[in-house]
Amino acid sequence: MANGVWHTGYGIEINLSLPDLGHPNRPDLLREITASVSERDPQLLECLAHHDKRECLSESDGKSPWMFIRRGRVGGRRPLVASHLPITHKATPEESAQHKATKERVVATAGRYGLDAEAEVPVANRRSVSDAVVTGPAGLRVGWEIQYHHLSPSSVHRRSVSAMENGITPLWVAKDRTASLIDRAPWARVDDMPWRDIAGGKEMVIRGGYRHLEVWKCVPSSERHCLVSEGAGHCGAIHADWFVPALCLPERKPVLIEDLVLRSATGESVPVYVPSRGSGRAGRHMWVSAADRARWEEIVDEKTPLPTTPVEEDDDVITFAEQEIDRSCRAGEDSWSVSDARPLRDLAEPTGGFTLPSLPPQRPSTSTRITPVERAAASAALGCPPWELGLCAGCTQMMRRYGPNAAMYCNVCRATLNGR
Incomplete structure (x- = not known):
């Protein structure tokens, strides 16, 4: 792959393997040479072999000696690569x-x-x-x-x-x-x-x-795993995350x-x-x-x-090997510079979501203010309107306190009281 190119505008040789491209006094050079060809002179970047009046394999094959810059993918590295125009993958x-x-x-x-x-x-x-x-x-x-x-x-x-x-x-x-x-x-x-x-x-x-948003309270009866604890533990907090239709509970229509x-x-x-x-x-x-x-x-x-x-993203970070420029024409060899398979980007897994901590246990005599964020999350997790929310009379955690099928105590407190 070509790691060097000639800049016809500035009349300079660019070494793509150096962090400063060999020109520390030109901080905008990288942005300029990686701009889309539609936004610059197509003849801005020239094959070094062609510039040196040596054989340019691309021109010999009836194609262009002019070049563009892209990111290759070799052995986990992301070097800058100079390739001959035309720029495109030609659609079949x-x-x-x-x-x-x-x-x-x-x-x-x-x-x-x-x-x-x-x-x-x-x-x-x-x-x-x-x-x-x-x-x-x-x-x-x-x-x-x-x-x-x-x-x-x-x-x-x-x-x-x-x-x-x-x-x-x-x-x-x-x-x-x-x-x-x-x-x-x-x-x-x-x-x-x-x-x-x-x-x-x-x-x-x-x-x-x-994707669809799902909100759940992280308790043993929940069908979903905890987003923050290891293994099969449950933290008691409220989690929210995005799921593709097939992974929703219950499964959503596509x-x-x-x-x-x-x-x-x-x-x-x-x-x-x-x-x-x-x-x-x-x-x-x-x-x-x-x-x-x-x-x-x-x-x-x-x-x-x-x-x-x-x-x-991490995968976008350019790798600079700091090598000498190879001035020979590499037309026709461009494909091996991207021989590493591109990683999967469409992953069905959850996004990491958001966790709203549960309210700390309070004595009933202590006033506890439920913030709008906590009320919205609890409403979604418990499947009831916000006005039916209240605090458990035992542990003061948020629960469905008012309306049909409401109770004074949460399930945990009820189980404790019944076991006495």
């Missing part, structure tokens, strides 16, 4: 047909629901084009981006921010669990289906990217692409971003019901907007 005829069929299905579905929809919509002064934009009855615009081959995280972020700045909520569609767009922006994953099945209306299930077309345009389903709580991932993007998002924001007592600046 099957991928192109899948892309076209999915786009047409989104537009046709919107039309059946009476929604306005348009294909190939220019965004941001025509610098990018959304595959389809669906507009809801209240004017909410959702930009569908069908992406069935690899796209860099920076491109996903740039196009998503551009859409949001123009009043469009991005919705990326992938078919591969390793797609780098997953959790970089609001997304949904479908099966890798033949284009004829897509065009023919075969059921198209959203396999990833759509969401179809037609459902998401309608719900996203009407605002019944909305995107939410949940920052990571300690893992190497920056956070999770997901589509959820508007009711679930409102309940989550009430429980965690915060609203987290969709990121408008890139959030780097």
Whole structure:
């Protein structure tokens, strides 16, 4: 793989294996050379062999001596790699047909629901084009981006921010669990289906990217494990987390692409971003019901907007090997620089969730104030309206104290009293 390139604008040689690229006096150089080719001069970066008037294998093969920079993946490292244009993975005829069929299905579905929809919509002064934009009855615009081959995280972020700045909520569609767009922006994953099945209306299930909020009290009778204690222990706290439909208790019905077309345009389903709580991932993007998002924001007592600046993950960190530049042309050898399989990004496991500590035991004579956050979480966990909540007369933990089937004591206190 090529670890060096010639910058035609500055007339300098760039060593991609050095942290400062060999030019400590140019702090913006990395950002400049990794910008999308659509946003810079395509002839900005040149193959070193071509610049030195030596044989450029790409040009000899009738292709381009001009280059772009990407991140490779070799043995767990993420080096910067110079590759010859054209930039793209060229879509196979099957991928192109899948892309076209999915786009047409989104537009046709919107039309059946009476929604306005348009294909190939220019965004941001025509610098990018959304595959389809669906507009809801209240004017909410959702930009569908069908992406069935690899796209860099920076491109996903740039196009998503551009859409949001123009009043469009991005919705990326992938078919591969390793797609780098997953959790970089609001997304949904479908099966890798033949284009004829897509065009023919075969059921198209959203396999990833759509979740439901579940809230539970962590007690021995709970069907779910504790989020904070090791093993099979129970902490007595209230937990909240997001689950794919198949892992909900009870299991939820799967969401179809037609459902998401309608719900996203009407605002019944909305995107939410949940920052990571300690893992190497920056956070999770997901589509959820508007009711679930409102309940989550009430429980965690915060609203987290969709990121408008890139959030780097551990796997995004560039590795600099600090080597000498190899000035020979490496055209045709680019593929081995990404020979390591891309990691799975669409994981069905919970997100890590949120834990609201239980109230400490208090003597009945001591006044205990229940905060709005605690009341919202307890209401969701106990399955009762907030006005039916109260404190156990024995331990002062929150419980269903008022309304039908209410009691003065919680189950634990009742068991203790009955055992005397």
